[in-house]
Amino acid sequence: MERRRFLRSAVAWGVSSAAVVASFVRVLDYDRSDRRIGHMRALAAWEVAVVDALAERLCAADVAYGELGAPPTPRECEVVAFVDSFVAASEPAIARELHAAFGAVEHAFPMLIRSPRRFSRLSEADRDRVLAAMESSSFELVRGCFAGVKSLVMMGYYRDPRTWGVLGYDGPLVARPAGGWVPLRHKP
Amino acid sequence: MIVSGRTLAHDVTIDAPACVVGTGAGGSVVLRELARAGLSPIGLEEGPDHGAFDQREERMLPELFQEHGGRMTDDLGITVLGGRGLGGSTIHNTNLCKRIPPEVLAEWKKTVSGLDSVGSSFDAIERDLSVSPIPEVNANNDILRRGVNALGWRGGLLSHNRVGCIGSGFCELGCAYNAKQNARKVLIPEALERGARIYCDVRALRIQHDGAVSAVIARAASGATVTIRTKVVVLAGSAVGSAALALASNVPDPHVQQGQSLRIHPGSVVAGVFDRDIDGWRGIPQSWECTEHLDFREGSEKRVWITTAFAHPIGTAVTLPGFGAAHMKMMRSYRKLAVLTAMVHDQTAGRVYVDGERPRLRYKMLPSDRAQMTLGLRACAEILLAAGAREVMIPGVPPRTVRRASELASVEPRMIPLTAVHPMGTMRMADSPRNGVVGPTGEHHHLKGLFVADGSLFPTSIGGPPQISIYAFALHVTPHIIAAARR
Ligand SMILES: Cc1cc2nc3c(=O)[nH]c(=O)nc-3n(C[C@H](O)[C@H](O)[C@H](O)COP(=O)(O)OP(=O)(O)OC[C@H]3O[C@@H](n4cnc5c(N)ncnc54)[C@H](O)[C@@H]3O)c2cc1C
Numbered sequence: 125m126e127r128r129r130f131l132r133s134a135v136a137w138g139v140s141s142a143a144v145v146a147s148f149v150r151v152l153d154y155d156r157s158d159r160r161i162g163h164m165r166a167l168a169a170w171e172v173a174v175v176d177a178l179a180e181r182l183c184a185a186d187v188a189y190g191e192l193g194a195p196p197t198p199r200e201c202e203v204v205a206f207v208d209s210f211v212a213a214s215e216p217a218i219a220r221e222l223h224a225a226f227g228a229v230e231h232a233f234p235m236l237i238r239s240p241r242r243f244s245r246l247s248e249a250d251r252d253r254v255l256a257a258m259e260s261s262s263f264e265l266v267r268g269c270f271a272g273v274k275s276l277v278m279m280g281y282y283r284d285p286r287t288w289g290v291l292g293y294d295g296p297l298v299a300r301p302a303g304g305w306v307p308l309r310h311k312p
Numbered sequence: 313m314i315v316s317g318r319t320l321a322h323d324v325t326i327d328a329p330a331c332v333v334g335t336g337a338g339g340s341v342v343l344r345e346l347a348r349a350g351l352s353p354i355g356l357e358e359g360p361d362h363g364a365f366d367q368r369e370e371r372m373l374p375e376l377f378q379e380h381g382g383r384m385t386d387d388l389g390i391t392v393l394g395g396r397g398l399g400g401s402t403i404h405n406t407n408l409c410k411r412i413p414p415e416v417l418a419e420w421k422k423t424v425s426g427l428d429s430v431g432s433s434f435d436a437i438e439r440d441l442s443v444s445p446i447p448e449v450n451a452n453n454d455i456l457r458r459g460v461n462a463l464g465w466r467g468g469l470l471s472h473n474r475v476g477c478i479g480s481g482f483c484e485l486g487c488a489y490n491a492k493q494n495a496r497k498v499l500i501p502e503a504l505e506r507g508a509r510i511y512c513d514v515r516a517l518r519i520q521h522d523g524a525v526s527a528v529i530a531r532a533a534s535g536a537t538v539t540i541r542t543k544v545v546v547l548a549g550s551a552v553g554s555a556a557l558a559l560a561s562n563v564p565d566p567h568v569q570q571g572q573s574l575r576i577h578p579g580s581v582v583a584g585v586f587d588r589d590i591d592g593w594r595g596i597p598q599s600w601e602c603t604e605h606l607d608f609r610e611g612s613e614k615r616v617w618i619t620t621a622f623a624h625p626i627g628t629a630v631t632l633p634g635f636g637a638a639h640m641k642m643m644r645s646y647r648k649l650a651v652l653t654a655m656v657h658d659q660t661a662g663r664v665y666v667d668g669e670r671p672r673l674r675y676k677m678l679p680s681d682r683a684q685m686t687l688g689l690r691a692c693a694e695i696l697l698a699a700g701a702r703e704v705m706i707p708g709v710p711p712r713t714v715r716r717a718s719e720l721a722s723v724e725p726r727m728i729p730l731t732a733v734h735p736m737g738t739m740r741m742a743d744s745p746r747n748g749v750v751g752p753t754g755e756h757h758h759l760k761g762l763f764v765a766d767g768s769l770f771p772t773s774i775g776g777p778p779q780i781s782i783y784a785f786a787l788h789v790t791p792h793i794i795a796a797a798r799r
């Protein structure tokens with residue numbers, strides 16, 4: 125077998141076996157007190173933790189939250205609820221891939237920085253290292269996984285009109301003035 | 313009559329002279345022509361008849377695109393976008409209209425007979441769709457124009473199919489003003505008036521055949537089974553959907569041609585940051601092109617088509633590299649960004665295959681096409697810098713920020729994130745069954761009554777926006793489809 129293909133299969137095997145192992149342990153030991161969990165249609169408690177952790181880092185602000193010009197937080201934008209509804213509306217084959225991607229982020233990709241810990245338990249700096257390693261991986265599968273979760277989270281975040289003030293985007297023409305414009309937090 | 317498969321309470325069986333699978337550029341032409349011939353065809357469309365276009369990305373992107381906009385090659389390397397719903401990809405496309413380059417058509421004529429008359433199909437479809445030069449150039453396209461002119465490169469204004477456009481800029485999310493002269497607005501209404509019946513939210517699963525076509529078996533969104541008994545089936549589900557249906561139906565294919573030769577025009581984008589506001593989301597999104605690196609002569613190593621590619625916030629957030637604070641900082645430049653895309657007139661032959669009911673794509677870019685991608689990205693950067701960009705961001709791992717054209721020679725982007733919006737060529741036309749799936753009439757070489765009339769007909773890539781050529785080629789094969797339906 126050609127080397128690249130072998131390596132790709134090895135990564136695919138690693139990711140899927142990690143996800144299988146993870147499927148036994150991942151349901152354990154997650155915070156279930158989060159009130160959002162009861163409202164989820166597709167995401168399990170562990171996935172709520174993973175998507176939260178992803179969104180916090182992928183959409184981390186360049187200005188401290190609360191300061192003038194700071195964007196809304198991913199929690200304020202209800203990124204997790206959006207991702208849940210997206211997965212719930214997806215065809216079963218696609219939903220399965222998304223669940224597998226969250227499993228791989230949580231249990232397999234921390235290995236990219238040689239960490240045995242789950243993604244949702246890593247420090248912010250280590251989560252950033254995992255995400256950077258995913259984005260720059262030489263394996264298309266890993267980069268594709270990064271692109272997939274990034275797209276989903278960015279969609280959940282930038283759909284919120286409160287983020288548009290930061291961008292200077294004035295929203296849909298059919299609904300102007302766009303709801304949720306936040307001029308007070310928009311940097312002049 | 314349009315029937316939604318969501319409302320079908322029980323299984324239905326329909327007898328029809330012809331059944332057209334897919335209602336995009338190709339399918340809509342065939343439906344109208346069959347209806348004009350008094351043949352009352354049945355159309356099957358797996359997606360819905362889209363209602364309101366509310367200009368919200370998070371709602372429209374998943375609704376308008378296959379697999380919620382997440383369709384990718386099987387190695388997750390390339391996002392491949394295609395439409396899903398009545399009107400197919402013509403609902404969300406950006407309405408550029410450009411004929412197939414004469415050099416490419418001349419090449420096709422070597423393996424496909426009867427193409428001398430295709431010119432009249434182009435004339436007819438351009439009239440139907442009111443194709444005309446684009447009347448405005450927005451700020452993002454003006455940057456392309458200024459950069460190209462400053463470099464002394466070749467470029468020009470494009471044509472489109474819009475009437476009553478207010479320049480809202482939301483084309484990729486469907487037009488809320490019904491200004492697109494697309495399949496849904498122009499061709500499908502006439503087909504319906506003249507007796508076509510279209511079942512939306514109904515997915516064709518299998519073509520039944522026994523030496524000749526006998527039926528299409530489909531599943532409605534309600535779960536009901538729809539059976540169309542017919543002796544003529546027209547595949548118009550796009551280069552992905554049509555090949556997948558042929559493969560899932562075990563259509564005879566002794567020379568292993570079905571699903572092969574997939575071309576996609578792989579592309580990527582370069583963003584430039586300017587000192588002034590561009591507000592690239594306002595106005596007609598694409599109106600100008602750069603053809604400096606496009607030469608269709610045989611053996612040419614210039615195979616890159618460049619145009620603009622501005623997106624709304626979600627599209628931009630997804631496209632810009634990185635994440636977190638650095639990404640947010642770039643997003644704050646949203647108003648000051650200009651974005652160009654380079655698409656490769658590709659030679660790579662990918663393929664479509666099926667995994668259960670799901671179409672899958674394999675596409676491993678040839679080194680020669682990768683070299684073209686690099687050429688294209690460098691050219692985009694050069695144009696942006698020539699137009700006055702403070703800096704440009706070139707995708708790849710790692711992404712590069714460049715401030716001077718002299719730095720570009722050393723830019724060798726690796727692992728470029730790619731997107732493709734023009735799948736073509738998986739059921740290609742050829743006189744010889746060894747070189748293609750269908751003959752010059754569009755009829756399958758090995759299955760009587762099975763026709764193809766969409767982008768999958770193309771023998772090669774065409775190096776530019778394909779919709780007009782798809783409409784025209786569908787029109788070109790319809791007389792043969794009508795004759796078969798009357799047989
Ligand atoms: C973002 C974007 C922008 C574009 N902009 C331009 C542009 O400016 N100019 C240009 O020339 N081209 C553009 N294109 C490309 C162009 O729109 C397509 O090439 C063209 O519409 C393809 O026509 P088609 O008939 O092959 O397939 P489509 O128009 O894609 O139609 C295929 C239809 O078949 C349906 N279908 C598939 N399988 C089945 C099944 N099994 N059962 C029932 N239904 C099925 C699909 O749901 C779909 O509606 C763009 C494409 C994209 C994605």
Ligand code: SF4
Nearest residue numbers: 477478480481483487
């Ligand atoms: S730019 Fe024109 S065609 Fe495009 S969505 Fe706006 S009004 Fe419609």
